């Protein structure tokens with residue numbers, strides 16, 4: 001089976017220093033993969049390369065069998081690639097519904113539709129569909145609230161819903177659980193699992209290994225820009241090389 005995301009031997013240097021070295025990654029559709037590793041390992045750089053923020057020095061990236069290595073960053077969304085950032089990027093003074101309409105209208109761009117989110121045209125079928133999506137998450141009651149007034153956990157979920165409304169098929173998540181309390185984490189987890197069940201493919205950078213184990217089918221460990229281990233989250237965390245990378249050689253010496 002062709003992987004949905006196929007990253008082949010990518011490399012990137014900054015100022016002559018190799019940061020990502022011959023890194024490959026294969027992700028099946030409808031699965032969740034965690035990209036983990038110690039600070040400075042290169043996780044964010046891999047995300048930036050996937051999004052097209054930096055050009056690749058070497059290697060290729062395919063989404064659903066199509067090469068996107070040279071597709072400009074703003075066009076990658078057409079291939080179903082979206083990124084949900086750790087710092088939420090909602091428009092605070094707009095309502096939840098209007099924020100979501102911005103996501104939904106990215107699927108149907110054009111001068112006429114671009115005006116619609118800002119109430120310059122009558123509400124239409126898209127708005128009804130977006131309300132239904134909110135309702136399905138049990139969030140219909142916040143549709144008309146200004147996004148900026150919501151608690152952080154709800155803003156996070158709206159940000160994720162907006163990303164999915166763009167027609168996203170591959171969602172990159174930057175530390176989704178950071179800053180959430182346990183009940184917010186649980187609600188976000190449910191939303192992410194539902195996305196997976198509906199066929200979305202998730203790639204997650206996350207330090208919370210409990211979250212990773214609950215959500216992800218595979219974990220890929222990056223260290224100094226290279227793949228150190230891959231497998232199920234629990235299997236990779238048992239690997240001595242991974243423990244050493246996270247905790248230093250002192251950890252290994254302390255083991256019986």
Ligand SMILES: Nc1ncnc2c1ncn2[C@@H]1O[C@H](COP(=O)(O)OP(=O)(O)OP(=O)(O)O)[C@@H](O)[C@H]1O
Pocket residue numbers: 014015019037038039040041042043044045046
């Ligand atoms: N634009 C850039 N120019 C120069 N060096 C960079 C650039 N982006 C990243 N780096 C360097 O690349 C290395 C990897 O950084 P990156 O942010 O990808 O790591 P990370 O695994 O995401 O770390 P963390 O978990 O701390 O966020 C670091 O040494 C960083 O300083």
